Amino acid sequence: MATANKQRGNSEKRRRILEGALRAFAKKGFYNTKVSEIASEAGVADGTIYLYFKNKDDLLISLFEDRMEWIIERLKGELDRIEGDAAARLRAFIQLHFLLVVENRDLAEFVTVELRQSAKFVKEYDNPKFSDYLRILHQLIKDGQQEGLLRAELDSRLAARAIFGALDEVLLQLTLSKAGPEDVEEKAALVSDMLLRGLASD
Amino acid sequence: MATANKQRGNSEKRRRILEGALRAFAKKGFYNTKVSEIASEAGVADGTIYLYFKNKDDLLISLFEDRMEWIIERLKGELDRIEGDAAARLRAFIQLHFLLVVENRDLAEFVTVELRQSAKFVKEYDNPKFSDYLRILHQLIKDGQQEGLLRAELDSRLAARAIFGALDEVLLQLTLSKAGPEDVEEKAALVSDMLLRGLASD
Amino acid sequence: MATANKQRGNSEKRRRILEGALRAFAKKGFYNTKVSEIASEAGVADGTIYLYFKNKDDLLISLFEDRMEWIIERLKGELDRIEGDAAARLRAFIQLHFLLVVENRDLAEFVTVELRQSAKFVKEYDNPKFSDYLRILHQLIKDGQQEGLLRAELDSRLAARAIFGALDEVLLQLTLSKAGPEDVEEKAALVSDMLLRGLASD
Amino acid sequence: MATANKQRGNSEKRRRILEGALRAFAKKGFYNTKVSEIASEAGVADGTIYLYFKNKDDLLISLFEDRMEWIIERLKGELDRIEGDAAARLRAFIQLHFLLVVENRDLAEFVTVELRQSAKFVKEYDNPKFSDYLRILHQLIKDGQQEGLLRAELDSRLAARAIFGALDEVLLQLTLSKAGPEDVEEKAALVSDMLLRGLASD
DNA sequence: CATGAATGAGCCTTCATTCAT
DNA sequence: TATGAATGAAGGCTCATTCAT
Numbered sequence: 001m002a003t004a005n006k007q008r009g010n011s012e013k014r015r016r017i018l019e020g021a022l023r024a025f026a027k028k029g030f031y032n033t034k035v036s037e038i039a040s041e042a043g044v045a046d047g048t049i050y051l052y053f054k055n056k057d058d059l060l061i062s063l064f065e066d067r068m069e070w071i072i073e074r075l076k077g078e079l080d081r082i083e084g085d086a087a088a089r090l091r092a093f094i095q096l097h098f099l100l101v102v103e104n105r106d107l108a109e110f111v112t113v114e115l116r117q118s119a120k121f122v123k124e125y126d127n128p129k130f131s132d133y134l135r136i137l138h139q140l141i142k143d144g145q146q147e148g149l150l151r152a153e154l155d156s157r158l159a160a161r162a163i164f165g166a167l168d169e170v171l172l173q174l175t176l177s178k179a180g181p182e183d184v185e186e187k188a189a190l191v192s193d194m195l196l197r198g199l200a201s202d
Numbered sequence: 203m204a205t206a207n208k209q210r211g212n213s214e215k216r217r218r219i220l221e222g223a224l225r226a227f228a229k230k231g232f233y234n235t236k237v238s239e240i241a242s243e244a245g246v247a248d249g250t251i252y253l254y255f256k257n258k259d260d261l262l263i264s265l266f267e268d269r270m271e272w273i274i275e276r277l278k279g280e281l282d283r284i285e286g287d288a289a290a291r292l293r294a295f296i297q298l299h300f301l302l303v304v305e306n307r308d309l310a311e312f313v314t315v316e317l318r319q320s321a322k323f324v325k326e327y328d329n330p331k332f333s334d335y336l337r338i339l340h341q342l343i344k345d346g347q348q349e350g351l352l353r354a355e356l357d358s359r360l361a362a363r364a365i366f367g368a369l370d371e372v373l374l375q376l377t378l379s380k381a382g383p384e385d386v387e388e389k390a391a392l393v394s395d396m397l398l399r400g401l402a403s404d
Numbered sequence: 405m406a407t408a409n410k411q412r413g414n415s416e417k418r419r420r421i422l423e424g425a426l427r428a429f430a431k432k433g434f435y436n437t438k439v440s441e442i443a444s445e446a447g448v449a450d451g452t453i454y455l456y457f458k459n460k461d462d463l464l465i466s467l468f469e470d471r472m473e474w475i476i477e478r479l480k481g482e483l484d485r486i487e488g489d490a491a492a493r494l495r496a497f498i499q500l501h502f503l504l505v506v507e508n509r510d511l512a513e514f515v516t517v518e519l520r521q522s523a524k525f526v527k528e529y530d531n532p533k534f535s536d537y538l539r540i541l542h543q544l545i546k547d548g549q550q551e552g553l554l555r556a557e558l559d560s561r562l563a564a565r566a567i568f569g570a571l572d573e574v575l576l577q578l579t580l581s582k583a584g585p586e587d588v589e590e591k592a593a594l595v596s597d598m599l600l601r602g603l604a605s606d
Numbered sequence: 607m608a609t610a611n612k613q614r615g616n617s618e619k620r621r622r623i624l625e626g627a628l629r630a631f632a633k634k635g636f637y638n639t640k641v642s643e644i645a646s647e648a649g650v651a652d653g654t655i656y657l658y659f660k661n662k663d664d665l666l667i668s669l670f671e672d673r674m675e676w677i678i679e680r681l682k683g684e685l686d687r688i689e690g691d692a693a694a695r696l697r698a699f700i701q702l703h704f705l706l707v708v709e710n711r712d713l714a715e716f717v718t719v720e721l722r723q724s725a726k727f728v729k730e731y732d733n734p735k736f737s738d739y740l741r742i743l744h745q746l747i748k749d750g751q752q753e754g755l756l757r758a759e760l761d762s763r764l765a766a767r768a769i770f771g772a773l774d775e776v777l778l779q780l781t782l783s784k785a786g787p788e789d790v791e792e793k794a795a796l797v798s799d800m801l802l803r804g805l806a807s808d
Numbered sequence: 809c810a811t812g813a814a815t816g817a818g819c820c821t822t823c824a825t826t827c828a829t
Numbered sequence: 830t831a832t833g834a835a836t837g838a839a840g841g842c843t844c845a846t847t848c849a850t
Contacts, residue, residue, distance in 0.1 A: 013834090029319060031233040035820060045836045050821065116374065117231060117319035155392055161375050162368040162393055169367020170360060172318065190357055191364055198400025215810090237845060238812095247811040249847075258845065417813085433723060435637040439841060449815045454842065520778065521635060521723035559796055562776060566797055569775020570768040576722065577767050594761055595768055602804025619831090641824060642833095651832040653826075662824065815847075826836075 014052045017042045021063050026106035030060055030114055060114070061125055067107055068129035071100055075136060086144035087200070091192045093140060094167060098188035099181075101171050108175040112168050134160055144199070151201045163195055216254045218244045223265050228308035232262055232316055262316070263327055269309055270331035273302055277338060288346035289402070293394045295342060296369060300390035303373050304383055314374040336362055346401065353403045365397055418456045420446045425467050430510035434464055434518055464518070465529055471511055472533035475504055479540060490548035491604070495596045497544060498571060502592035503585075505575050512579040516572050538564055548603065555605045567599055620658045622648045627669050632712035636666055636720055666720070667731055673713055674735035677706055681742060692750035693806070697798045699746060700773060704794035707777050708787055718778040740766055750805065757807045769801055 020042030024033040035056055039046045053059040075096060082092045101108040115130065138160040144150035170191055174184060222244030226235040237258055241248045255261040277298055284294045303310040317332065340362040346352035372393055376386060424446030428437040439460055443450045457463040479500060486496045505512040519534065542564040548554035574595055578588060626648030630639040641662055645652045659665040681702060688698045707714040721736065744766040750756035776797055780790060 034818090046820090047822075047837065048835055051834070056820070113318050116315050154396065155389075158372060158389060158392055159396060161372050162396065165367040165369070165371020165374075166364040167367070169370065170363050172367075173363050187357075187360060190360055194356065194361060194364065194400040196400075197402075198396040198398075200399075236843090241812095248845090249812065250810055252846070253809070415813095438839090443816095450841090451816065451843075452814055455813070460841070517722050520719050558800065559793075562793060562796060563800060565776050565779050566772040566800065569771040569773070569778075571771070573771020573774065574764060574767050576771075591761075591764060594764055598760065598765060598768065598804040600804075601806075602800040602802075604803075640822090645833095652824090653833065654831055656825070657830070811848100811850085813847105813849095815845105817843105817845100819841105819843090821841095822839090824836105824838100826834105827832100828834095829832085 011052070013042075013044060013048060017044060017049055017052055017059070018063050018066055020044075021059055022067070022106050022110055025060070025063070025114060026109035030117075063110070064115070064127065065129050067111065068133060071111075072129065072132055072136065074100055075133075079136075079140075085149055086140060086147050087149045087196060090140050090144060090196060090199075093137065094163075094192035094195070095185070095188045097167055098171065098184050098191075102174065102179070102181055102184045105175060108171055112172040112175065134164060137163060141199070149201060150199045154199060159199060166191065166195060213254070215244075215246060215250065219246060219251055219254055219261070220265050220268055222246075223261055224269070224308050224312055227262070227265070227316055228311035232319075259327075265312075266317070266329065267331050269313065270335060273299075274331065274334055274338065276302055277335075281338075281342075287351055288342055288349050289351045289398060292342050292346060292398060292401075295339065296365075296394035296397070297387070297390045299369055300373065300386050300393075301383075304376065304381070304386045307377060310373055310377040314370050314377065317370075336366060339365060343401070351403060352401045356401060361401060368393065368397060415456070417448060417452060421448060421453055421456055421463070422467050422470055424448075425463055426471070426510050426514055429464070429467070429518060430513035434521075467514070468519070468531065469533050471515065472537060475515075476533065476536055476540065478504055479537075483540075483544075489553055490544055490551050491553045491600060494544050494548060494600060494603075497541065498567075498596035498599070499589070499592045501571055502575065502588050502595075506578065506583070506585055506588045509579060512575055516576040516579065519572075538568060541567060545603070553605060554603045558603060563603060570595065570599060617658070619648075619650060619654065623650060623655055623658055623665070624669050624672055626650075627665055628673070628712050628716055631666070631669070631720055632715035636723075663731075669716070670721075670733065671735050673717065674739060678735065678738055678742065680706055681739075685742075685746075691755055692746060692753050693755045693802060696746050696750060696802060696805075699743065700769075700798035700801070701791070701794045703773055704777065704790050704797075705787075708780065708785070708790045711781065714777060714781040718774055718781065721774075740770060743769060747805070755807060756805045760805060765805060772797065772801060 017038065020040075021033075021038045024038050024041050027033075028037075035049060036046050038059070039049055042049075049059065053062060075093065078096050079089055079093060082089050101111065115127075138156055141150060141154070141156045141159050141163075145152050145154065145156065170187065174187060179187070219240065222242075223235075223240045226240050226243050229235075230239075237251060238248050240261070241251055244251075251261065255264060277295065280298050281291055281295060284291050303313065317329075340358055343352060343356070343358045343361050343365075347354050347356065347358065372389065376389060381389075421442065424444075425437075425442045428442050428445050431437075432441075439453060440450050442463070443453055446453075453463065457466060479497065482500050483493055483497060486493050505515065519531075542560055545554060545558070545560040545563050545567075549556050549558065549560065574591065578591060583591075623644065626646075627639075627644045630644050630647050633639075634643075641655060642652050644665070645655055648655075655665065659668060681699065684702050685695055685699060688695050707717065721733075744762055747756060747760070747762040747765050747769075751758050751760065751762060776793065780793060785793075
């Protein structure tokens with residue numbers, strides 16, 4: 001049991017702390033969450049947190065990385081499995097984004113709410129995982145353009161941003177309004193329909 | 203005239219404080235801004251702030267209200283002046299939203315970044331001004347649907363959210379990347395084009 | 405009353421804090437004294453300390469400077485008043501050193517005990533006031549050498565150190581053993597006699 | 607032989623810990639040295655230290671005892687070997703004190719710097735080994751007085767203190783200024799000359 | 809109204825010590 | 830014996846808020 005652990009950080013404890021932090025941040029936000037609350041949420045002592053993370057900021061960033069990595073892997077995995085043109089893959093992307101986030105309520109609150117604020121002011125952090133995420137979306141759009149499905153005049157980077165913003169905002173709304181998963185699929189369909197129409201070539 | 207002041211709150215000092223707060227929040231975020239920094243930014247003493255605002259939270263909320271009110275008034279005013287169908291008005295709305303925000307860089311950072319985080323965790327505040335804002339957008343879409351320009355199947359509330367999200371995210375990006383006003387008009391056109399296509403009836 | 409204050413630091417509060425710190429440090433040593441204890445000893449709130457000092461280290465250093473300055477001024481003042489040769493002035497110096505310190509028990513404990521340890525490890529501090537003190541002693545010895553009273557072969561710098569060490573250690577002993585002021589004068593005479601004999605030319 | 611160990615405390619580990627502690631304390635002082643630093647300096651686990659010492663204070667005291675014992679033994683051994691009167695032995699004592707300490711730089715820093723501060727505030731410890739040390743010096747002086755070499759009027763206890771203080775301070779200075787061993791012998795001669803003149807009968 | 813020195817509750821972080829392995 | 834991960838008490842410092850002037 002005492003094998004390859006801790007390196008690159010993956011002990012049981014570390015995971016418990018990240019989960020506690022996610023719950024706590026989702027509930028009260030980064031700045032309103034005390035380290036001791038995270039500890040108790042994680043079932044460890046306060047000091048234990050500092051065995052795994054340099055400080056509270058580092059915990060926040062690590063949590064981002066960890067969760068975004070997970071999201072990105074899931075997205076990539078699912079996208080590879082999709083048969084069909086770029087439009088279908090884009091639709092799947094949106095659907096999946098919605099599902100992932102809504103199935104993990106805390107994750108949703110955390111990502112939608114903290115992503116901007118905290119990440120921006122936690123000194124010097126430039127959020128590479130989020131860039132990875134956007135890159136996937138960006139690539140999907142460029143694929144669609146090359147396949148002739150999406151309008152070529154489109155600024156693909158801008159479109160990726162706009163789509164992310166739309167998804168994020170709608171999800172924020174759904175999350176806060178405590179919508180059940182049944183709604184979600186429907187809303188996802190509506191939103192992806194709307195967005196794809198916006199991008200589609202004539 | 204020097205009498206009915208302060209009531210709905212409008213002394214010179216009060217405005218200076220709000221402006222100082224806007225600058226400070228934009229630069230460092232709500233939680234990283236000290237009341238004393240706001241005071242010095244505003245050129246008043248720390249204590250003076252508490253003559254005009256109950257506490258730091260109240261200052262944040264008041265700033266929201268104040269700025270959103272201003273935005274909403276500007277939006278409404280301009281929209282009334284537009285001749286044309288709902289699509290044109292929607293286009294104008296987006297264009298204007300971009301302009302207002304980008305012409306006021308601090309406002310942009312503040313609104314896009316703090317709106318979610320802070321507002322969510324500042325206890326019990328349900329952000330009525332933001333609702334007003336959304337209502338305008340919502341109404342524009344419903345108008346468009348009634349005029350037959352926008353697809354009737356659309357969930358207009360959802361669409362309003364999605365549009366706001368798209369605008370907001372793109373603006374965040376533009377703001378942070380320090381885009382000049384010349385870019386902005388172009389981006390606004392692209393985004394509004396994309397979004398309107400997404401909403402348009404066949 | 406609100407005139408030239410605070411500048412170069414001399415408000416009533418600041419002095420109270422220094423006095424509280426002196427008492428506390430003398431009683432328990434720098435590292436065993438809590439900032440809150442200093443505060444309560446000084447009759448101010450914990451936070452007030454940080455209005456006058458950057459941190460606990462800075463308080464320690466400031467206290468050194470302040471007390472050493474006082475000691476040095478007293479020493480210089482008294483020495484100027486002495487009629488007689490360098491030997492007489494040296495004798496007076498020692499006598500006075502003893503008196504000053506013993507009349508201020510806390511000062512004695514503080515200076516003799518904390519001077520080395522703390523000053524050495526409080527980062528980067530090179531203790532200029534102590535150097536000033538030593539310089540006076542050094543000068544007295546050089547004067548004595550020029551007057552032909554003290555042996556010229558003597559390394560005056562080394563002698564100054566040795567004298568300071570002897571005084572300091574004897575004082576530490578006297579302080580800890582709670583000797584009364586009456587002993588002190590006698591001991592001072594003995595020590596200065598011994599030291600002067602050691603330095604005297606044949 | 608592997609049995610009667612640990613009792614009076616002498617395992618290999620114990621010695622390694624004391625050595626690590628000496629290095630660490632010399633470098634950063636008692637209060638700035640973490641137990642874990644001592645452990646790593648000694649090449650043992652943190653917990654191991656507590657198998658040999660009750661706590662950090664106990665480690666400090668044990669280190670004192672251990673080193674002072676060593677110094678005292680060396681001093682006694684050398685003094686027994688000296689042929690000559692008390693003055694010669696006193697001179698040898700000073701010479702040796704300088705040599706021992708300067709040959710062990712860490713020991714020097716530790717003894718000169720920590721002796722006062724730490725020992726004083728480590729609860730209830732009355733430093734018997736240091737008393738032993740002083741007793742030797744005291745005895746030498748009394749011998750000198752009986753041999754008629756040193757002035758009888760001298761308070762021998764006081765003189766012992768004064769001499770120790772002078773030596774200690776000069777050594778502190780030499781240690782901190784990183785003087786080489788060649789200087790040391792010369793300084794020792796100067797200081798012992800000065801001190802002996804101070805004590806000598808006319 | 810305005811000031812800004814003073815307050816003190818609160819929080820992040822450290823580190824001596826323990827204990828399951 | 831030895832380990833070192835885990836603990837949690839403790840304390841330095843910050844900063845929103847108050848209030849005497």
